[in-house]
Amino acid sequence: MSNPVYLALDLPQLDAAKALAERVRAHIGGIKLGLEFFCAHGHHGVHEIAHLGLPIFLDLKLHDIPNTVAGAMQAIHVLEPAIVTVHASGGRAMMEDAKAAAGNGTRVVAVTMLTSMDDRDLVQTGVAGKAHDHVLRLAELAQAAGLDGIVCSGHEVAAVHRQWKDGFFVVPGLRMADNGIGDQKRVVTPRRARDDGASVLVVGRPINRADDPVAAARAIEATL
Numbered sequence: 001m002s003n004p005v006y007l008a009l010d011l012p013q014l015d016a017a018k019a020l021a022e023r024v025r026a027h028i029g030g031i032k033l034g035l036e037f038f039c040a041h042g043h044h045g046v047h048e049i050a051h052l053g054l055p056i057f058l059d060l061k062l063h064d065i066p067n068t069v070a071g072a073m074q075a076i077h078v079l080e081p082a083i084v085t086v087h088a089s090g091g092r093a094m095m096e097d098a099k100a101a102a103g104n105g106t107r108v109v110a111v112t113m114l115t116s117m118d119d120r121d122l123v124q125t126g127v128a129g130k131a132h133d134h135v136l137r138l139a140e141l142a143q144a145a146g147l148d149g150i151v152c153s154g155h156e157v158a159a160v161h162r163q164w165k166d167g168f169f170v171v172p173g174l175r176m177a178d179n180g181i182g183d184q185k186r187v188v189t190p191r192r193a194r195d196d197g198a199s200v201l202v203v204g205r206p207i208n209r210a211d212d213p214v215a216a217a218r219a220i221e222a223t224l
């Protein structure tokens with residue numbers, strides 16, 4: 001089985017990001033490039049990281065009207081990302097158009113509820129109910145829109161997996177026992193997320209802020 005860990009390269013400097021990816025390359029299965037990286041380095045930065053030969057996950061969390069999101073998907077075709085994210089709360093039509101505009105080799109997955117939010121945060125956005133139910137509802141919408149899967153926390157992935165058997169599930173918010181959680185609120189260990197059905201495990205700070213990133217990546221790999 002291939003390594004499900006995708007390293008979130010949330011670093012402002014391109015050289016430092018490249019050097020880190022090269023160091024941990026043998027202990028990860030792919031690289032996630034998010035808003036911080038893409039806003040700073042754009043297509044050029046993606047090409048630089050893609051030279052390493054690992055699958056690229058563009059975590060752009062697109063959220064706009066359908067026409068605009070479809071245009072953005074077409075603009076990133078050329079980068080041949082393995083995975084791209086959109087926000088499920090953008091609605092069914094937006095997700096359908098995003099999927100239609102994506103390249104054949106690209107999985108489009110919908111962010112349900114950010115792992116940095118809990119039940120209280122959800123209520124503050126005007127959504128009544130629990131995170132768990134909200135995630136399941138948005139997963140159903142993403143499936144109906146023809147997406148490949150969703151992004152959710154490790155708290156929900158087992159339930160989502162039961163309702164969407166062949167879905168592709170991306171789980172961030174992962175921490176080992178000795179990691180600080182920072183701004184994340186719905187966290188589990190990488191092992192628990194994998195056992196509960198995660199397809200991709202997104203790990204950022206536990207590796208990219210570690211004193212020894214290679215040792216940290218190896219330690220996570222050893223638990224899987």
Ligand SMILES: O=c1ccn([C@@H]2O[C@H](COP(=O)(O)O)[C@@H](O)[C@H]2O)c(=O)[nH]1
Binds near residue numbers: 152206
């Ligand atoms: O719900 C979400 C969606 C995306 N992310 C992204 O994953 C990484 C997690 O980084 P850590 O340092 O391991 O907390 C980061 O790039 C987020 O943008 C998420 O955390 N939660």
